[in-house]
Amino acid sequence: MPKQLEVRDVETHAPTLVGANTAVQTDDLHAWFDQLHALRGITLNVPERQVTAIIGPSGCGKSTFLRCLNRMHELVPSARVSGTVRVHDQDIYAPGIDPVLVRRRVGMVFQKPNPFPTMNIYDNVAAGVRLAGERDRRRLDDVVERSLRAAALWEEVKDRLRKPGTSLSGGQQQRLCIARALAVSPEVLLMDEPASALDPAATLRIEELARDLAKEITIVIVTHNMQQAARVSDVTGFFLGGQLVEFGPTNGLFTRPTDKRTEDYITGRFG
Amino acid sequence: MDPRYRLRRGMDQGMTLVCFLCTLLVLTPLVLVLTFLAQTGLSALNWDFFTKLPGAAGEPGGGMANAITGTLILIGLAGCLGIPIGVLGGTFLSEYPQTQVSRISRFAADVMNGIPSIVMGLFAYVLIVLPLRHFSALAGGVALGVMLIPTVMRTTEEVVRLVPQSVREAALALGIPQWKTTLRVVLPTATAGIVTGIMIALARIAGETAPLLFTAFGNRFWNRSILQPIAALPLQIFAYAISPFDDWHRQAWAGALVLVAIVLVVNVGARYATSRQVRLR
Ligand SMILES: Nc1ncnc2c1ncn2[C@@H]1O[C@H](COP(=O)(O)OP(=O)(O)OP(=O)(O)O)[C@@H](O)[C@H]1O
Ligand SMILES: [Mg+2]
16 A cells, blocks of 8 residues: 655655556565675655666666566575565565566566577467466467567567577567567566667667557666666666665656756766 | 797697697597497398397307397386486486585485496395396396486586576566476476487496396396396397307407497487587577
8 A cells, every 4th residue: 555655755656746556666675685785775666557767877776676576586595685565566575475476477578688599489478378387379379479569579570480589689589588578468567778788779679669568567677878768768766876866757857856966877977 | 020929820830739639649549449340340240140149159140139129128228217317306406506405416426426337236236136036127227227317417417507597587587487497498498418418328328237247137038028137238248258159259249339339329319309409599
């Protein structure tokens, strides 16, 4: 449940400012790698069916934050989390919650395209549904086509679905990974610098795609590129040293940052 | 020209030559053995050799049909036991490297690798021959199968560990459970390496004689059940080689040639099968 608005954390309530419901809500989220305190109390609300950008200098905890939202963080040996994360009002760290089911609701796209090397294009997209037990050929065909269309890749690959996923170009591979993530119908899609390994044209396609997808699902995108954040996102959060410095509608954050550190960062004075 | 550059280029060419000579040196025994085997073995190879049972002692003629099939059966039995245990065990070692079980079994596998093969024969003797009260193909298969486990396990561990972490994360992030990720995504990615490891291990046990001495024991006739003694090429080669008959000596060479050929065919076949898979990538 959204808690009472307090003055000091008005900025964490960006959803109310852009007039949307909350898809993901974190409250005092801390994360550690062994002794290293990587996230130091992140409290923010990710608006539903919007694009939320996370920016900040290298090593500030952007990826760690993302990986806490679908319980991938705990895969690192000796990693720890405290605080709460709610996805559509379900506490995903509550005891008895199966991380496997969380990850089906909160999908992820990685920095480097990582299609399954032994699978063809079709099998890559179908993998999530198929390994969850779906056998019906027609339904699989359907999921594959729908996901590839949603990832704006269908026209390019429809005649070579049986070719290896790794035979595609880098940008196509990344869209293949997006299609693969979409195939299990997630409510939220996390994208960790999805375009940083791609050329400008392929980057633009991914950005357009993120905007398009946000009509249906919630997108959280990590980026190093300020222009990209400004282009794709509705809401932006600026991280520094494991803390959330500023969070609010992208427009406002980039034109009238309230914090000196945000201003320094977006004007390129450090980072 | 700069003398230092000349020196460097000279060094480079010299080292290349040394490497080339070393390669030749490594290849020489292999080529010598193979040509010698082919020369002496081929003369005794004929249709009878592949289709007939051994003749009576001292009589020329007869063949090793039972030993050839026996060796194939023993390899098959050993594979049924050793491959699944080795592959699954190696996968466990790679996916859960830090557990106590992993540390112990890794150590055990390394110790087992160093145990003389005749001791493996003793093991199968005590485990199977004594309770059943007679020598059997099963006992031979178990002795060889146990020898497979450590090699298959360690090579599987190595190649499964080479599968990039990003592949595992991609699968887990799709909400695929850990065990399915391992079996359906990680293992297929490592197939080529695993198969190569299996082949090397099989080739090694195919020629083992010692563990078969008091397990499979050998048989002059066809084997009717895996609970009966069975003939095997290495045993037959040994028996013929120490016999006083010239014809048997020549047949022993032919047997050795066939054994090498079996190993070669298995290896080439596996390479072909996996190379097709690799090309898919
Ligand atoms: N697997 C790991 N083990 C130990 N420490 C880690 C691990 N991954 C990240 N860290 C540390 O946690 C901190 C946050 O890392 P994180 O990857 O979240 O940064 P980031 O903001 O995503 O950086 P970048 O922009 O370079 O991707 C860093 O100090 C990093 O060194
Ligand atoms: Mg990162």
